[in-house]
Amino acid sequence: MMRFTTLIKNPADWMTGEGADNAIVLTSRIRLARNLRGESFPGWAKKEERRHALEVMRPAVEGLSVMKDAFSQELDDLTSVQKQVLVERHLISREHAARGEGSAAVIERRQSIALMLNEEDHLRMQAIRPGMSLRGAFESLSAIDDELENALELAFDHELGYLTTCPTNLGTGLRASAMLHLPALVLSDQIGQVLQAVNKIGLAVRGLYGEGTESLGNLFQISNQSTLGESEETILRRLERVISQVATHERNARDKLLEDDPAMVSDKIGRAYGVLRHAWIIDSKEALTHLSLLRLGGDLGFLPQDTVKTCDALLMDIQPAHLQLHSGRKMTPEERDSIRAEIVRGRLQSLEAPDIRSTRKKDESDPDPEIL
Missing domain, CATH: 3.30.590.10 (Glutamine synthetase/guanido kinase, catalytic domain)
Known part of the structure; x- marks a missing residue:
């Protein structure tokens, strides 16, 4: 067994x-x-x-x-x-x-x-x-x-x-x-x-x-x-x-968010990326919220496609018991928040900043409606 x-x-x-x-x-x-x-x-x-x-x-x-x-x-x-x-x-x-x-x-x-x-x-x-x-x-x-x-x-x-x-x-x-x-x-x-x-x-x-x-x-x-x-x-x-x-x-x-408010979407994904790449203390709830937005960024093309997979693995690995198992000892919530931030920073180290221009690519490639 x-x-x-x-x-x-x-x-x-x-x-x-x-x-x-x-x-x-x-x-x-x-x-x-x-x-x-x-x-x-x-x-x-x-x-x-x-x-x-x-x-x-x-x-x-x-x-x-x-x-x-x-x-x-x-x-x-x-x-x-x-x-x-x-x-x-x-x-x-x-x-x-x-x-x-x-x-x-x-x-x-x-x-x-x-x-x-x-x-x-x-x-x-x-x-x-x-x-x-x-x-x-x-x-x-x-x-x-x-x-x-x-x-x-x-x-x-x-x-x-x-x-x-x-x-x-x-x-x-x-x-x-x-x-x-x-x-x-x-x-x-x-x-x-x-x-x-x-x-x-x-x-x-x-x-x-x-x-x-x-x-x-x-x-x-x-x-x-x-x-x-x-x-x-x-x-x-x-x-x-x-x-x-x-x-x-x-x-x-x-699709509608990208069309109606690309700046807001870009801001949310950009901020999530910034926090996760640079935070030294982060609790479970905040980490999951930002990973959710990073995952969205991967699906919308702001970030590489495999970002989704990285986020999914992190969703599990930063849970409290997984962190304790990883460090091999019982930890206070504060210690967990530090280790969580460290793991997230490590995993996202090679992830480049979101390509915010991708929100405008669609508009630029669209034919001019008045010409049609």
């Missing part, structure tokens, strides 16, 4: 966005909730019942074909910083990290598949893919679900579907979500009405780390709310439609 240090040494496949268009839709995630038949659900289970459920599940999960040379660990055997790193990487939930004895995580080596054992449900499995790829994520998880159905007896009712701790997960047990980067909708004050419209049709909008978290770095997570009475196909199709509509609104907002 893989060690924690080996798992974390490499960025996850979905973090690097390899081969995917992730300018607006960063990642797609599918999660399935399942429980064992005849076992008390984790929230009600006594300690020995949780341990028993874990002993039943763990060999089946480790035996999955995708889990060859995977990382598998009981959460009790991880330090609080290690658990927090897994939360920051979206590999376990904050709730799972807080659970004690009898909980475990099994994570595929490329980190695109992760299974939480004894979280709110006995099994929470997830697949993450870069860009807009809900189908691909669903298909890979579906194959794992089929494998587990053959190895374990799952709690299933012919009327209600899969039985889960929370009624909103009943039925398919499926939660599909995408992480979107929406800086132009935020800058043009349209974000409120777009998110309101998304909420109105029964989808949830959350921050960077899901339920109860704020949006940082202009990142928003859109997911389905309920699963009962709808097929997987219906849930996925609705989400795909809404996400592509929101992405189109963002793309249009980017």
Whole structure:
């Protein structure tokens, strides 16, 4: 089995966005909730019942074909910083990290598949893919679900579907979500009405780390709310439609900002570049805000295209637990702010100043409307 240090040494496949268009839709995630038949659900289970459920599940999960040379660990055997790193990487939930004895995580080596054992449900499995790829994520998880159905007896009712701790997960047990980067909708004050419209049709909008978290770095997570009475196909199709509509609104907002107020866009990106290249102390929130604008600059052509990838790697590496792991010791918030600034400066050292003229290139190359 893989060690924690080996798992974390490499960025996850979905973090690097390899081969995917992730300018607006960063990642797609599918999660399935399942429980064992005849076992008390984790929230009600006594300690020995949780341990028993874990002993039943763990060999089946480790035996999955995708889990060859995977990382598998009981959460009790991880330090609080290690658990927090897994939360920051979206590999376990904050709730799972807080659970004690009898909980475990099994994570595929490329980190695109992760299974939480004894979280709110006995099994929470997830697949993450870069860009807009809900189908691909669903298909890979579906194959794992089929494998587990053959190895374990799952709690299933012919009327209600899969039985889960929370009624909103009943039925398919499926939660599909995408992480979107929406800086132009935020800058043009349209974000409120777009998110309101998304909420109105029964989808949830959350921050960077899901339920109860704020949006940082202009990142928003859109997911389905309920699963009962709808097929997987219906849930996925609705989400795909809404996400592509929101992405189109963002793309249009980017074009319109460049057209209507190129000076403001240039200023925002230029200032973000200046702060990140020269700050000696920077907190998480400020760093994420500026990285978001730098990422936008990479997409709009102010900065080289690979700036987007650099920003994505930094989004993860400057999170508090990642910083502590990097320095190998517990740090005060002030120390973290200094180390964060140092890492950012180092990574952006060779990044040249934004090419602000690129905002005018479009106008100069446009034919004169009066001649047409």
